[in-house]
Amino acid sequence: MRTQVGIIGGGPSGLLLARLLGLAGIDSVVLERRTPEYLRARIRAGLLEQGTVDLLDEIGVGARLNRDKLVHDGVELVFDGKRHRIDLKALSGKSVTIYGQSEIQSDLMNAHEAAGTPILYEVDNVSLHGLTGEAAQLRYTRRGESHQLACDFIAGCDGFHGASREAIPKDVLRVYEKVYPFGWLGILSETPPVNHELIYTNHERGFALCTMRSLTRSRHYLQVSAEEDAAHWSDDRFWSELKLRLPPDVAAALVTGPSIEKSVAPLRSFVAEPMRYGRLFLAGDAAHIVPPTGAKGLNLAAADVRFLAEALVAHYKTGSAALLDGYSAKCLARIWKAQRFSWWMTSLTHRFPEASPFERRAQAAELAYITGSKAGQTTLAENYVGLPFE
Ligand code: FAD
Ligand code: DHB
Numbered sequence: 001m002r003t004q005v006g007i008i009g010g011g012p013s014g015l016l017l018a019r020l021l022g023l024a025g026i027d028s029v030v031l032e033r034r035t036p037e038y039l040r041a042r043i044r045a046g047l048l049e050q051g052t053v054d055l056l057d058e059i060g061v062g063a064r065l066n067r068d069k070l071v072h073d074g075v076e077l078v079f080d081g082k083r084h085r086i087d088l089k090a091l092s093g094k095s096v097t098i099y100g101q102s103e104i105q106s107d108l109m110n111a112h113e114a115a116g117t118p119i120l121y122e123v124d125n126v127s128l129h130g131l132t133g134e135a136a137q138l139r140y141t142r143r144g145e146s147h148q149l150a151c152d153f154i155a156g157c158d159g160f161h162g163a164s165r166e167a168i169p170k171d172v173l174r175v176y177e178k179v180y181p182f183g184w185l186g187i188l189s190e191t192p193p194v195n196h197e198l199i200y201t202n203h204e205r206g207f208a209l210c211t212m213r214s215l216t217r218s219r220h221y222l223q224v225s226a227e228e229d230a231a232h233w234s235d236d237r238f239w240s241e242l243k244l245r246l247p248p249d250v251a252a253a254l255v256t257g258p259s260i261e262k263s264v265a266p267l268r269s270f271v272a273e274p275m276r277y278g279r280l281f282l283a284g285d286a287a288h289i290v291p292p293t294g295a296k297g298l299n300l301a302a303a304d305v306r307f308l309a310e311a312l313v314a315h316y317k318t319g320s321a322a323l324l325d326g327y328s329a330k331c332l333a334r335i336w337k338a339q340r341f342s343w344w345m346t347s348l349t350h351r352f353p354e355a356s357p358f359e360r361r362a363q364a365a366e367l368a369y370i371t372g373s374k375a376g377q378t379t380l381a382e383n384y385v386g387l388p389f390e
Contacts, residue, residue, distance in 0.1 A: 003029040003118075005312060006138045006151035008126055009158035010039060010119055012101060013284030013301045015108035017155055018117050019059045020309035026316055029149055030119040031126055031140055033158075036109060043188055043261045044101040046211055046219060047198070047295035049386030052302040053097050061107040068214065070098040075384065077349070077371055078201040079364065081247050084371035085197070091374075091381035100213045101298055128154055128167040132278035155308065156282040160270070165286050168277040180267035180291060180346065181353055182206070184221040185230060187238055187259040191218045194246075194254045200293075200349050202367060203245040207293075207350040210242075210250070218255075221292075223350055230262045238262070267291040269343050271335060274328040275304075281327060283308050288335050293349060294342035299386060304331050306389075334387065341383040 005021055007014045010032030018028045032039070053069070056062045073089035075096075089095050112119055120142060129137040131154070138149040156164025165173070193212035201208040206223035213219055220242055224233075235258055243251040270289040275282040284301030307330050311323035348366060355363070370376035 001029070001147065002150040003027045004151065004316070005153050005155055006136070006149050007031065007155045007157055008128075008138070008164050009156070009162060009284075009286070010034075010109075010121070011157065011159060011284070011301075012104060012108070012298055013286070013305050014155070014157035015105070015112060015119075016055070016059070016302060016305045017157060017283065017309055018119070019061070019108060019111060019115075020305065021312060022112075022115055022117055023059060024309070024313045024316075026312060028117070028155075029151075030112075030117065031123040031138065031149070032119060032121050033123055033126075035121055040102060040106050040109065042102060042105065043186075043263075045292075045295065045298040046098055046100050046213055048097040048099055049299045050094050050097070051306075051386050051389060052299050053099075055302050055306055056104065056107070059111075061104075061111045064103065064107055065097075065099050068099065068103070070212065070214070071095050072098065072197045074197050076195065076197060076199045077367065078199060078203075078247055078250075079367045083199070083247055083250070086371070086377050086381055086384075088381045088385050091378045092385045094385040096295075096385055098212055098214075104298075126158075126163050128156075128164060128280060131167065131280045136279040152279070153312065154280045156280055156286045157284055157305075159285040160289050162286050164280060165272055165282055167280060168272075172274075172277060174273045176269075176271045176273070178269040178343065179226075180269075180350070181226060182223050182350060183226045183228060183264045183266045184209075184292060185224045185228060185233060185238070185264050186219060186221045186262070187235070188213070188217065188219050188261040189257045189259050190216060191255045191257040192216055193218050194250055199246070199250060200345075201245055201247075202349045202351070202363075204351065205241070205245050208242055208245040210246070224264060226266055228264050230264050233262065235259050235262075265292065267293075267346065269339055271332070271339060273332060275331055276324070276328045281308055281324075283331075287331075288339070290339060290342035291346045292342075293345040294338065294384065296338040296342050300335055300338050303334055303389070307331055330390075333390070337383075337387055345380075345384075
């Protein structure tokens with residue numbers, strides 16, 4: 001088999017790229033390890049920047065999004081038990097959108113099914129070859145048989161634990177990493193959101209976040225130790241702990257109910273540079289991970305893919321390699337700003353077990369400064385809604 005672009009990974013990055021390429025008349029084949037059912041059920045991100053919403057609209061998968069989305073003009077920060085609203089719209093001119101990643105995954109899969117994009121599920125043992133040669137090749141097994149796919153380029157969209165980043169030689173790849181001493185325990189429940197906008201809480205018992213997927217479905221997160229096992233958290237224990245961390249009026253308004261998903265996610269900042277090695281281009285979580293506090297993971301993946309698709313289209317339509325050559329640097333400029341913001345939001349809102357009394361007082365002062373100053377609120381707002389594309 002041969003194709004123009006071989007895409008490893010059928011998550012948001014891989015499917016967005018395949019869609020953008022397909023609309024431009026460029027062939028691709030997507031190799032995905034999991035089943036379609038698994039992908040549609042996977043619960044992850046929920047908050048979209050306007051640029052991500054625009055991209056989904058542009059590629060014709062925005063119908064359900066535009067019908068079901070919740071648009072938020074503000075966000076709340078809580079510390080010392082008091083609520084402070086940041087008016088994102090007034091400060092930055094932009095809003096943010098709530099729409100679940102699992103819905104985006106389904107919308108993209110439905111569009112690809114209708115367009116007949118070749119997406120091969122349940123593929124194993126993917127390996128990358130010929131990255132610096134005349135042509136690249138992907139080898140994989142499926143249903144017990146070995147296959148080969150010849151391609152002009154390979155897009156590594158296979159997430160943090162994928163095979164593509166590993167194919168870049170160790171003496172070429174530079175890795176920057178920060179691991180946090182805590183994780184997020186998240187639950188999803190069929191309960192109405194406690195507030196019409198998100199609430200990020202810094203409490204002495206740890207961070208908490210009240211978010212949502214719809215007007216009838218809530219998502220809540222608690223800071224827990226990095227080694228915490230979700231099995232040790234009954235629903236009652238989760239709701240009781242959440243109430244302890246929320247201001248009394250919010251705790252009193254909280255509607256609880258059985259969880260339909262419960263899991264612990266570790267928090268990590270990670271960047272791999274460069275994002276290109278010969279015919280291989282990395283995009284999304286394959287190249288970078290942010291702690292979820294700034295809600296940037298999915299939005300960064302969408303920005304990478306927008307740039308990569310533009311570069312590949314320019315190559316095929318005009319023969320120019322300029323955008324492909326500039327891909328890594330262009331993505332990394334945006335990624336590092338989002339990394340900085342995600343690290344900063346995490347530092348501002350979480351309780352660090354090793355923090356000295358001085359650091360705790362400095363954190364409290366920073367929260368008071370950010371919420372009390374228009375300049376402070378603006379810096380949070382313009383990063384949270386998504387920096388402009390350059
Ligand atoms: P992925 O979604 O990881 O997709 C990669 C795909 O590649 C997967 O489908 C995988 O099965 C496939 N794959 C992997 N290896 C191989 C292989 N060797 N061969 C073939 N296929 C392979 N972001 C936020 O903004 N807010 C959140 O609340 C949030 N919560 C998250 C919770 C969890 C548990 C995780 C893991 C991530 C979360 N994120 C969140 C981050 C966000 O979901 C990711 O940034 C986004 O999924 C990135 O998309 P991607 O397509 O690059 O990678
Ligand atoms: C969600 C997750 C986040 O990490 C965040 O900062 C905002 C929203 C969510 O799951 O809805």
